[in-house]
Structure formats: C-alpha cells, structure tokens
Amino acid sequence: GEDVEQSLFLSVREGDSSVINCTYTDSSSTYLYWYKQEPGAGLQLLTYIFSNMDMKQDQRLTVLLNKKDKHLSLRIADTQTGDSAIYFCAERWNKFYFGSGTKLNVKP
Amino acid sequence: SAVISQKPSRDICQRGTSLTIQCQVDSQVTMMFWYRQQPGQSLTLIATANQGSEATYESGFVIDKFPISRPNLTFSTLTVSNMSPEDSSIYLCSVLGLENTGELFFGEGSRLTVL
Numbered sequence: 001g002e003d004v005e006q007s008l009f010l011s012v013r014e015g016d017s018s019v020i021n022c023t024y025t026d027s028s029s030t031y032l033y034w035y036k037q038e039p040g041a042g043l044q045l046l047t048y049i050f051s052n053m054d055m056k057q058d059q060r061l062t063v064l065l066n067k068k069d070k071h072l073s074l075r076i077a078d079t080q081t082g083d084s085a086i087y088f089c090a091e092r093w094n095k096f097y098f099g100s101g102t103k104l105n106v107k108p
Numbered sequence: 109s110a111v112i113s114q115k116p117s118r119d120i121c122q123r124g125t126s127l128t129i130q131c132q133v134d135s136q137v138t139m140m141f142w143y144r145q146q147p148g149q150s151l152t153l154i155a156t157a158n159q160g161s162e163a164t165y166e167s168g169f170v171i172d173k174f175p176i177s178r179p180n181l182t183f184s185t186l187t188v189s190n191m192s193p194e195d196s197s198i199y200l201c202s203v204l205g206l207e208n209t210g211e212l213f214f215g216e217g218s219r220l221t222v223l
Contacts, residue, residue: 031211035214040216040219041217042214043214048209050209092210096212098151099150
C-alpha cells in the first residue's frame with residue numbers, strides 16, 4: 001500500500017495560524033484531499049487540490065502542494081476553538097489512501 | 109453531496125457474537141465502501157460493496173469475518189462476525205461522489221466495543 005504520513009498532534013492558540021503537514025508517496029495521485037473529523041462524527045471533506053496545482057485558497061484554508069517533495073500542507077488562518085478536530089490528508093490513485101490523522105488542539 | 113446514515117452509532121458487544129451495521133444513502137450510488145478506523149490509526153479499506161454481486165475484499169479481510177450485503181443502490185450492511193476485542197473500532201460507510209473531484213462522503217461511523 002501507499003504511505004501517507006502526518007504528525008499526530010498540533011497545539012495552537014486561538015487566533016494563530018495552524019499548519020498541518022502531510023507527505024505521500026505516489027506521484028500518480030490525481031487529487032489530494034483534506035478531511036476533518038470532529039469527535040463522534042464521520043469524516044467531512046474540507047478541501048481538495050488537483051495534482052497540477054501548487055496552491056488552493058478557500059476562505060481561511062490554504063492548501064499548498066509540493067509535487068517534487070510529495071508534500072501537502074493545510075494552513076488554517078485565525079484558528080478557532082471550533083477547528084479542534086482530527087485532520088486527515090488523503091491521496092487518490094487507484095484507491096484512496098489516508099494518513100493517520102493530525103489531532104489539532106486549539107487553546108483559548 | 110450524499111447524506112449517509114449508519115446504524116447503530118455505537119454498541120458494546122460480547123466476545124463471540126456478531127453485529128450487523130446498516131448504511132443508508134439518500135441517493136443511488138454505484139460505489140459504496142466500508143472502512144475500519146482503529147484508535148489512533150489511519151482508515152483501512154475493508155471492502156467495496158458491489159450491487160448485485162459479491163463484495164471485493166482488501167488484503168487481510170475475508171468474507172467469513174466481514175460479510176457484506178448490497179441489495180440495492182442505496183443500502184448496504186456490514187457484519188462483524190465472531191467478534192473479539194481486536195475488532196473494537198469505528199466502522200465507516202462511504203460512497204464516491206459524482207463530481208469530477210471524486211471525493212468520498214462518509215457516514216457518522218459505528219463505534220464498536222467488544223468486551
């Protein structure tokens with residue numbers, strides 16, 4: 001299988017920016033995704049980026065893709081307590097491969 | 109987008125018993141999937157539920173342990189058979205979206221605890 005790796009934890013203060021990083025192994029991926037999982041809930045698609053793009057911005061969310069280094073990041077501007085959740089990156093090649101998730105803790 | 113309902117949302121089960129999880133989608137979908145999410149770990153694909161034929165299982169998962177039904181394009185069930193504590197996990201139903209971006213939509217998950 002493919003390896004999609006993320007750091008397990010990130011802690012930030014409310015109002016700061018959060019940056020969640022992800023590395024993946026398959027350069028054939030067509031789309032890369034960021035999902036959010038709140039406690040007791042399923043995964044919710046936050047945003048995605050097509051593999052021929054370098055950056056995508058969507059309100060407080062900025063996705064950066066470095067294909068050379070196979071590195072994907074999600075930046076959340078002005079992080080709020082409601083952003084506390086687990087964030088999964090995923091790549092889609094022939095099937096979906098998910099990272100282990102980064103637990104974001106936002107301190108008031 | 110698709111709205112996916114799973115039942116039960118959580119259950120506590122005894123070792124050796126079996127439990128069936130139901131997944132209902134609000135629209136007809138071709139591709140339905142069952143994932144397992146063990147604590148602190150990534151999502152692992154168990155199988156693809158095919159309408160009108162047997163499910164396609166991933167390496168490490170077998171039909172005797174995880175029988176799947178897919179009687180129509182809006183419904184599927186996953187049974188976890190002869191459960192052991194190692195089966196304690198969240199089981200997620202998902203469907204493939206119809207947009208070009210092809211994202212997965214997920215149900216709320218079914219959290220099973222096996223004693």
